[in-house]
Amino acid sequence: xxxxxxxxxxxxxxxxxxxxxxxxxxxxxxxxxxxxxxxxxxxxxxxxxxxxxxxxxxxxxxxxxxxxxxxxxxxxxxxxxxxxxxxxxxxxxxxxxxxxxxxxxxxxxxxxxxxxxxxxxxxxxxxxxxxxxxxxxxxxxxxxxxxxxxxxxxxxxxxxxxxxxxxxxxxxxxxxxxxxxxxxxxxxxxxxxxxxxxxxxxxxxxxxxxxxxxxxxxxxxxxxxxxxxxxxxxxxxxxxxxxxxxxxxxxxxxxxxxxxxxxxxxxxxxxxxxxxxxxxxxxxxxxxxxxxxxxxxxxxxxxxxxxxxxxxxxxxxxxxxxxxxxxxxxxxxxxxxxxxxxxxxxxxxxxxxxxxxxxxxxxxxxxxxxxxxxxxxxxxxxxxxxxxxxxxxxxxxxxxxxxxxxxxxxxxxxxxxxxxxxxxxxxxxxxxxxxxxxxxxxxxxxxxxxxxxxxxxxxxxxxxxxxxxxxxxxxxxxxxxxxxxxx
Amino acid sequence: xxxxxxxxxxxxxxxxxxxxxxxxxxxxxxxxxxxxxxxxxxxxxxxxxxxxxxxxxxxxxxxxxxxxxxxxxxxxxxxxxxxxxxxxxxxxxxxxxxxxxxxxxxxxxxxxxxxxxxxxxxxxxxxxxxxxxxxxxxxxxxxxxxxxxxxxxxxxxxxxxxxxxxxxxxxxxxxxxxxxxxxxxxxxxxxxxxxxxxxxxxxxxxxxxxxxxxxxxxxxxxxxxxxxxxxxxxxxxxxxxxxxxxxxxxxxxxxxxxxxxxxxxxxxxxxxxxxxxxxxxxxxxxxxxxxxxxxxxxxxxxxxxxxxxxxxxxxxxxxxxxxxxxxxxxxxxxxxxxxxxxxxxxxxxxxxxxxxxxxxxxxxxxxxxxxxxxxxxxxxxxxxxxxxxxxxxxxxxxxxxxxxxxxxxxxxxxxxxxxxxxxxxxxxxxxxxxxxxxxxxxxxxxxxxxxxxxxxxxxxxxxxxxxxxxxxxxxxxxxxxxxxxxx
Numbered sequence: 004x005x006x007x008x009x010x011x012x013x014x015x016x017x018x019x020x021x022x023x024x025x026x027x028x029x030x031x032x033x034x035x036x037x038x039x040x041x042x043x044x045x046x047x048x049x050x051x052x053x054x055x056x057x058x059x060x061x062x063x064x065x066x067x068x069x070x071x072x073x074x075x076x077x078x079x080x081x082x083x084x085x086x087x088x089x090x091x092x093x094x095x096x097x098x099x100x101x102x103x104x105x106x107x108x109x110x111x112x113x114x115x116x117x118x119x120x121x122x123x124x125x126x127x128x129x130x131x132x133x134x135x136x137x138x139x140x141x142x143x144x145x146x147x148x149x150x151x152x153x154x155x156x157x158x159x160x161x162x163x164x165x166x167x168x169x170x171x172x173x174x175x176x177x178x179x180x181x182x183x184x185x186x187x188x189x190x191x192x193x194x195x196x197x198x199x200x201x202x203x204x205x206x207x208x209x210x211x212x213x214x215x216x217x218x219x220x221x222x223x224x225x226x227x228x229x230x231x232x233x234x235x236x237x238x239x240x241x242x243x244x245x246x247x248x249x250x251x252x253x254x255x256x257x258x259x260x261x262x263x264x265x266x267x268x269x270x271x272x273x274x275x276x277x278x279x280x281x282x283x284x285x286x287x288x289x290x291x292x293x294x295x296x297x298x299x300x301x302x303x304x305x306x307x308x309x310x311x312x313x314x315x316x317x318x319x320x321x322x323x324x325x326x327x328x329x330x331x332x333x334x335x336x337x338x339x340x341x342x343x344x345x346x347x348x349x350x351x352x353x354x355x356x357x358x359x360x361x362x363x364x365x366x367x368x369x370x371x372x373x374x375x376x377x378x379x380x381x382x383x384x385x386x387x388x389x390x391x392x393x394x395x396x397x398x399x400x401x402x403x404x405x406x407x408x409x410x411x412x413x414x415x416x417x418x419x420x421x422x423x424x425x426x427x428x429x430x431x432x433x434x435x436x437x438x439x440x441x442x443x444x445x446x447x448x449x450x451x452x453x454x455x456x457x458x459x460x461x462x463x464x465x466x467x468x469x470x471x472x473x474x475x476x477x478x479x480x481x482x483x484x485x486x487x488x489x490x
Numbered sequence: 491x492x493x494x495x496x497x498x499x500x501x502x503x504x505x506x507x508x509x510x511x512x513x514x515x516x517x518x519x520x521x522x523x524x525x526x527x528x529x530x531x532x533x534x535x536x537x538x539x540x541x542x543x544x545x546x547x548x549x550x551x552x553x554x555x556x557x558x559x560x561x562x563x564x565x566x567x568x569x570x571x572x573x574x575x576x577x578x579x580x581x582x583x584x585x586x587x588x589x590x591x592x593x594x595x596x597x598x599x600x601x602x603x604x605x606x607x608x609x610x611x612x613x614x615x616x617x618x619x620x621x622x623x624x625x626x627x628x629x630x631x632x633x634x635x636x637x638x639x640x641x642x643x644x645x646x647x648x649x650x651x652x653x654x655x656x657x658x659x660x661x662x663x664x665x666x667x668x669x670x671x672x673x674x675x676x677x678x679x680x681x682x683x684x685x686x687x688x689x690x691x692x693x694x695x696x697x698x699x700x701x702x703x704x705x706x707x708x709x710x711x712x713x714x715x716x717x718x719x720x721x722x723x724x725x726x727x728x729x730x731x732x733x734x735x736x737x738x739x740x741x742x743x744x745x746x747x748x749x750x751x752x753x754x755x756x757x758x759x760x761x762x763x764x765x766x767x768x769x770x771x772x773x774x775x776x777x778x779x780x781x782x783x784x785x786x787x788x789x790x791x792x793x794x795x796x797x798x799x800x801x802x803x804x805x806x807x808x809x810x811x812x813x814x815x816x817x818x819x820x821x822x823x824x825x826x827x828x829x830x831x832x833x834x835x836x837x838x839x840x841x842x843x844x845x846x847x848x849x850x851x852x853x854x855x856x857x858x859x860x861x862x863x864x865x866x867x868x869x870x871x872x873x874x875x876x877x878x879x880x881x882x883x884x885x886x887x888x889x890x891x892x893x894x895x896x897x898x899x900x901x902x903x904x905x906x907x908x909x910x911x912x913x914x915x916x917x918x919x920x921x922x923x924x925x926x927x928x929x930x931x932x933x934x935x936x937x938x939x940x941x942x943x944x945x946x947x948x949x950x951x952x953x954x955x956x957x958x959x960x961x962x963x964x965x966x967x968x969x970x971x972x973x974x975x976x977x
Contacts, residue, residue, distance in 0.1 A: 057638075061611055061857055062611060068605050091611065093859055093860070108594075126549060127552065128566045134543065156858060157699070172715070196713070211651075213647065227658075227672055232717065365711065369545060373580070
């Protein structure tokens with residue numbers, strides 16, 4: 004298969020040698036192998052058995068994690084699939100990376116795995132250094148503080164709490180809560196329980212708690228039957244592709260949405276339900292891989308700064324290197340950094356980075372029993388060493404560029420079913436005509452040995468791990484072409 | 491020290507032999523050893539260093555988890571403390587239990603630690619059996635279904651979501667959400683976004699998300715400056731001790747609070763903000779170790795059943811054996827089981843058990859990327875083997891009884907500062923006259939080598955792990971007596 008080779012003229016030989024060596028180190032198969040159909044009968048039997056006592060309606064397949072290596076997983080039926088979805092974009096170094104496997108026998112890992120610390124009160128003696136070597140070493144510009152918790156939802160919950168607390172402290176002139184605040188909050192009355200709001204966007208996804216769902220607007224099945232905070236929701240840009248042929252239309256999208264944001268902030272302030280924070284994803288993943296332009300995010304930063312609103316960038320899915328930089332917002336060239344950057348998934352531990360002014364002064368306000376999990380911090384520390392040693396961010400930029408341009412070529416000859424190819428690094432996506440066609444395509448690709456992700460109404464998304472290399476890309480493109488022809 | 495020996499006449503020799511053997515296996519020290527003061531200067535220096543980039547205002551001390559064994563931890567300064575607080579009641583088998591240490595090299599553990607599954611979509615092939623051997627094997631009576639997530643807050647969030655979803659499905663006659671429901675929820679409008687509520691109790695603690703804080707009423711510093719769902723809050727019984735001398739007063743407390751609950755359910759139904767669920771802790775931990783009687787909980791179960799309200803028992807702190815049974819509610823003798831039982835902490839993995847009618851039919855409603863963490867399920871599987879093999883629940887009942895009766899003896903001679911001794915299994919507590927006295931007492935006990943927990947306004951709580959034995963109890967009582975004399 005020579006499709007790709009022509010498009011990446013330089014460094015190819017070196018890169019392929021590197022890629023082959025890496026594959027050998029990872030012990031991964033040379034290609035996918037589906038025996039019959041995916042998912043197979045064993046996965047389906049296990050699903051029925053599991054469903055007796057543990058809701059299993061959303062199970063896709065059961066995976067043999069011990070046998071899975073590198074970019075490939077092995078399922079219960081022995082099917083071998085090339086995985087460009089990677090546990091919903093959450094495996095940074097694929098399956099069973101040997102450096103991470105070694106980290107599990109690190110004495111710090113073993114001790115804190117079996118004697119789990121309540122991190123807010125009794126952190127391990129190694130924790131100060133481990134934080135420096137892991138999270139602090141990748142702190143986004145302007146956000147030196149970091150709070151770790153357990154998952155993306157919890158990260159957004161706590162980021163929002165920090166924003167509310169700061170907003171109220173500002174209103175008080177920076178002093179801690181007064182007796183009146185403390186007394187009234189126990190009765191859920193003003194001023195201790197304020198009527199503040201968070202502005203989010205149509206198409207967003209920020210998690211699954213009732214509050215996170217109140218700022219999530221991607222799919223009704225996530226939200227239905229649940230009470231919500233009725234907070235303002237702004238329009239998110241909806242671009243036409245290819246971008247270079249729709250510059251004017253897309254600029255208008257940005258301007259329209261920014262005007263909407265500012266109007267809502269003003270309106271909700273008049274309604275005495277101030278917008279304390281704006282939260283936004285660099286790429287709306289669950290909502291359908293909807294991108295915003297750097298100009299849109301620059302505008303958003305400027306509006307939030309102007310109105311004294313906390314600007315929260317939710318990088319739960321985009322953070323960790325898949326877009327070609329550690330943080331997708333690195334490419335926005337903002338006039339001032341975000342106030343809060345939220346992470347989870349590929350970083351293994353979750354939490355948020357924050358600017359100095361958002362640092363909590365009083366104890367026990369951002370707190371819970373476990374907060375995070377030091378074993379995940381130890382794994383992240385090792386993963387970051389590997390990412391730097393193996394130049395994996397550069398690889399993501401190269402491979403992402405190749406993936407994007409090759410997808411556009413395929414789109415060119417399949418534009419009845421494939422459209423709007425877009426991407427940032429390896430975070431590529433395209434749309435299909437409707438949900439049924441997309442789902443059918445994903446099923447065919449699965450049977451051909453490629454696990455892709457779906458999102459939005461009819462979008463196909465790519466979320467490979469950082470060890471995705473040139474030969475994996477060749478196989479991926481082959482299977483996509485083949486699967487389109489079988490549609 | 492012979493204080494205890496007289497009070498536990500039978501089986502003593504056998505028990506002490508067992509206890510000594512266990513200590514040797516655990517490799518734990520024979521006694522505490524504090525050099526100077528606790529926490530020491532190294533912990534304080536590390537706290538200052540950590541606080542530069544990671545909020546550390548609530549840090550008590552830094553622990554050397556590799557050196558900590560059994561019931562004892564070693565801190566950064568080399569202080570050795572007997573720990574009867576156990577990471578806020580979350581270590582089931584103390585520090586570095588050898589059986590758990592071995593579980594970390596289980597190939598299933600290693601593979602899923604470094605290649606973390608998105609459990610809702612791609613569970614490991616071993617997961618069906620692992621769930622059977624762990625969570626399902628301790629399912630509370632009547633609650634065979636189990637959903638695992640990551641922490642106590644997330645458990646309560648999802649339990650409440652399940653309750654809301656069931657409540658709305660009932661109103662629709664059991665059918666899935668209609669098109670009108672799905673469309674309207676995207677705009678946060680009726681009927682898709684219903685005005686439902688959860689009834690909670692004064693003094694409760696259910697977690698730290700905005701929703702969990704809306705049903706939490708223990709401390710203002712947790713809640714202040716944050717918007718909340720303004721839901722009904724009922725009175726919780728406030729008993730006089732000793733119970734046997736205040737039977738009539740305490741029964742009146744139960745009746746008054748139950749009447750309050752029923753009145754609120756009726757009132758909120760009239761207000762068209764139906765109470766869909768009542769959530770309650772068997773012992774209000776954070777709120778001050780406030781106990782409810784079996785009669786109170788029986789009444790609560792009957793009222794919720796009568797009004798079609800989901801009855802959620804939050805056993806995040808009480809679950810896992812410390813009270814002498816796996817579930818504190820086992821002792822209530824309810825007319826019908828709870829609808830939902832929530833767990834976390836000592837069970838290492840978190841989540842909730844549910845009755846059959848609460849099983850989710852549609853996929854992706856109770857869902858997130860990770861859901862739980864299979865490594866914690868593997869640790870729980872092993873911990874349960876140890877608990878059964880070593881008869882640790884029986885040990886908790888014996889030791890809890892001895893702790894309770896010995897504390898009452900100490901109370902008898904110290905009743906100016908120590909009052910209201912109460913307990914269920916090893917979950918014992920007593921009150922001191924005020925916050926300052928309690929905090930001073932905890933500090934003195936720490937300097938004497940004993941880590942106790944504080945809660946509520948002026949309460950001291952005991953939360954030993956399940957390997958807490960007779961000789962640890964002797965040392966504990968010795969230090970309490972000594973510390974009271976130094977107060």
